[in-house]
Amino acid sequence: MQATFRRLYATLPDAAAVARTTSTPRAVRLRRLQKQKEAPGTGESDATPEGLTPSEYARYHRQLAKAELLRPDGTNPTEAEWLEKLNERRSRIRGVKKIVTPDGQTEAQVVAQKIFLPNILFRLVRNHTPPGQPYNPYEATFRIPQSVTKTDIRSYLSAVYGVKTTYIRTDNYLPASLLGGRVKGRAYKRAVVGLVDPFYYPLAVEDMETKEREAREQWLEENFQIEESTQKRKEILLRMTRKGSKDWRWRTGATAQRGNILKRIAEQRTARETIIAETKARLLEARSKGEAVV
Template sequence: MDFLFQRANCSGQQSAAKCSQRRLHGELDMHPCFRRLYAAIPDAAAVARTTSTPRSVRLRRLRIKKTKHPNLPVESDATPEGLTPDRARALQPLRGVREVVDDTGKAQEQVVGQKIYLPNIIIRLVRNHTPPGQPYNPYEATFRLPPSMTKTDLRSYLSAVYGVKTTAHKTYKRAVVGLVEPFYYPLAMEDMSAEEREQREDWLEQHFQIKEKAALTRIEMLRLQKGPVHKLGAPTSRADILHHLAERRAVRERAVEQAKVEMQTERQVERQVEEAAPTA
């Protein structure tokens, strides 16, 4: 079966002398008409590949797909197409296929649902850059993307989630996408009159408090940039801190002494009242 592993490379461009010379040396054992023109490998090659496969890999394949191809010979684990189980599983378009045993004990393939974790990214639609005096181009859309996102990811995202067909993609600090159908940016204040723009700004301020949030953000940024603010009169040096602690201790001791005097005075008054009371 050695001739199964030899390839005939005698093309029409080679001379007859070279072909005859190679036949004399035993390099061509098959006639060109009997060359294999299909992708499947012969059974002997499949058996040889299985034999050369590590034992741990073969055991794993048998454990994962024990009844995948029960009609195949024992010496080969190749599929009818000549692929290994791992390669056949990689080329399978349907993912999440598992063997599930029903109540009758019969194993059958079933598509089992799996959790899919989407990336935590933000894709922001912004208004197209329109130079002064030129009309808005509705056949383009501009997006702000994270640096890890590619053109293919953006095209797949727009097609799968929103069904938007795109024609071209340009990325430089922002992604400009060509659209098949026109799209106008909704409620663009650049295209409104002065009265409509004022009404729009009032509506946004009434519902979202944009100016108030901007003012609070500015105050917070100033506070963070300025750093911690010390209170006026607060001690800063070690001597001032010790002096401040001594003053607070003296005030506390005076308050305790005053409370003690008041309690003694009240007890004396109670004793005098008890002594002045007539005895029965």
């Protein structure tokens, strides 16, 4: 398994490399800009031909200068070999180790306790896309519990969904502080995950064409009863807020709002005037024929 992840990590698609450059934290981009004096353009990657990022390139040459990469035979690994070893460590899966079978084959063995129903939630949200730039399909953004680590994220996505990841960047969001020591919202952790295979987030209902939007709304209503749930929620709220009023009694949904009340009054008035007009016409017709008016 680790060999497979190492191969996929090393053969990073061009679009995925661009996504990795785009999602680099702002502080890291500013620090690199001070050294490079030129930032990569839109749709370009800052990686070397061997696939090293500027940070990896600097780390490799720093270890090379300190003779930390010197092998027993007196040689040093190349950039590609060093990156392959680094990606092997990055792509490790928690609870899984690589073993060699008696017939010489390498396979992954689970050494930890298996968890069949994890009690953590991964909420998939849209990627942050600046105005005027296309959506990046080689990244996925999740909202996860703050206790989840990067290794947990990689293991969870691989074991549950079979998703192959490249890089993972996380940041914690704290709730806004209000007056009086109160807070607004909840704290959460955001994880930006690099993907080997592209994933296109479904369009929002507001961004769809008319026919597609109507079909989606109909499907949502048939499967989740959104409008019915909204109406019931309004009725429950009305019961909770008005049941304490004096001489108040529950009425049907047709007369629960002022607009509906006026509409109902207008309908009753129209029906009454229609009956009066029909009765008047019948009486005039009977008198013209000399018939008795009952």
